[in-house]
Amino acid sequence: MSGDQVHNDSQIDTGSRVNDSHRHRDKHKDKEHKHKDHKKDKEREKSKHSNSEHKDFSEKKHRDKDKLKHKDGSSEKHKHKDKEKRKEFKVKSPSQEDKVKKEKENGFSSPPRIKAEPDSDDYCFSPKHEKSLKRERDDDDTEFKPKKIKTEDEKKAKKRKQEDEDIKPKKKTKDKDKKEGAADGKKKGKKEPEEKWKWWEEERYTDGVKWKFLEHKGPVFAPPYEPLPGNVKFYYDGKTMKLSSQAEEVATFFAKMLDHEYTTKDIFRKNFFKDWRKEMTPEEKSIITDLNKCNFTEMHEYFKAQSEAKKQMTKEEKQQIKEENERILQEYGYCVMDNHKERIANFRIEPPGLFRGRGDHPKMGMLKRRIRPEDIIINCSKDSKVPKPPPGTKWKEVRHDNKVTWLVSWTENIQGSIKYIMLNPSSRIKGEKDWQKYETARRLKKCVDRIRNQYREDWKSKEMKIRQRAVALYFIDKLALRAGNEKEEGETADTVGCCSLRVEHIKLHPELDGQEFMVEFDFLGKDSIRYYNKVPVEKRVFKNLQLFMENKQPEDDLFDRLNTSILNKHLQELMDGLTAKVFRTYNASITLQQQLKELTTPDENIPAKILSYNRANRAVAILCNHQRAPPKTFEKSMQNLQSKIDAKKDQLSDARRELKSAKADAKVRRDEKSKKAVESKKKAVQRIEEQLMKLEVQATDREENKQIALGTSKLNYLDPRISVAWCKKWGVPVEKIYNKTQREKFAWAIDMADDDFEF
DNA sequence: CGGGGGACTTAGAAAAACTGCT
């Protein structure tokens, strides 16, 4: 952990980093000039500049010189094709695999080190289970009731428990009833008393198998299109025009978005119009030739009125809708996987609409078409009840693939990618993976010093490729950059990650703001969020960057001999399971842990502790560049808070004044009653002071959080056990840190982390 | 070995739900 400090210092700060240019849709627009042929350019560049590249690597010349050689070089690592080891859960050849798997922490093979409990040993599997898939769907080994046993769960460990509440997959049958949801109608009041299934105390599948039994009801489709009432007109070129249902539907998509800025964007309009015309009848097509002559305002008004009306609905009506939703949730929102009822994340098929990518997306405005049953692939187990397609339709395919976790998939028409319906984060299948992710990051912690030393050595390598790899890895480690896969030109917004950085994305300053060897980063990352940062780097890195940039055009790749696949292959050799993103997880979690240590003051009250927690969380969010648009109501809400604070201050001075006079009074009168009065005034002052403090803390927290999004890191990067341990250590209720959903997702951590957990 | 497909994680915005007033 000591080794981390070095890094952490630089990682934390970054006050300068978040700037107000939240998302730069346009910023790079001009330079976005034809990267079209960028890829080819790159090749060209390589040969063109090959000389310069070599000058430093004299004896390597022949090696680097021509691409052929170059390729050989890379093929070295290629031989490690036997990433079998990585594939721990894959079907393995029994022999060599065994030793490998030993190392696996939550790795689905070795006895889970879970609570590191001494007594859990006897529960370690005897080798024989080993390849057997545990978790048969023995419908009834219910016997055992996992009670709350926290510490002495030795016993629980040995047997697999089965939650009483979980259903018996077999018998569940067609109870479409489910009115129970509606029955005890009173919102959250429902009973939820059942014991939760502790999947983390069970054995895991060791081979690629993800489940043995899977049954579900299939997806919920988007409601069919309801044509507009006759009085809502569309006008073309000033004249009213009745559209065919098909064309009208697409028109409504546009009409609904009318007050969005992007309906004014050229690309959006162009893409929309093109796709809209495809939906028109030949007549419509011949008439409607110019989007600018289309008038959607009546439609737009109509939808506004609709949503207004919806808000005005009576309580009863709203309640009814709510109940209907609950019914659908009960019917379609759950599946049975291996004896347990699990929540599905997104059981509704995405409705049709106009695609809006993030940032400057070349496909914005295109029509996202309606998904029909014929587009849907169902995945479930052979012995389950296969979901029925809506009457008169069929599924595209029903398959039974238990090597994947999805229940439903379809191909989306904008990018041609596959979309899935999968389980909720609270499910076993997601939770195990999440847990495993943090275990991998903790393994990195054990060898990160070695890896850092190695890449520092590699900065001096004679091979260009290795130097590039080493510098890129340094950025990934120090700055928590994403790997940066290459993307297809023209298919998506122009964003980059580490390996895909271009020369134009960094500036070198031999000296800046009084510091030497500064690198200024400015690029659009995932979701077109701008990354802007000025960092001092080591001299060697700086020199290398100069070298990499020599004789290149701004639009050339900075690391022209590197890509994520090369990098990850290398990482895989350094540590089993290591990939670029593990560094983000590791650095995020270790930063949280270290910041919590640093910021928590033992005798502070709970609100102050929570502020410290949020600050630690914030340090991570800044490191990972998790930004958000400042809430529209931010200024106002800040003002409100401030006036609350002012009011509270007034109240406080009033209370103090009263206390004073009560004291004086007591001094004079010296009776019991006045003494009591003093006491109560004192209490009041104290109470108000506390309230004031709370408000002030809140204000600070909010201000500091203006454009920082904490959620992403909390949900995806911070080992929840660190937070849970911190809560336990300082007596902060875990609900203060995690809301209900989050507690469900992190149930495993809440259950297993003690106050002394160390990442 | 490079390109593409596939599966799964990570991401911020928007919608919906909730809360605490007045």
Next chain:
DNA sequence: AGCAGTTTTTCTAAGTCCCCCG
């Protein structure tokens, strides 16, 4: 009760990484 403000949930785009194929 209606709201304004805040928090939670939903939504789905956009990444990562692996595998397979030719």
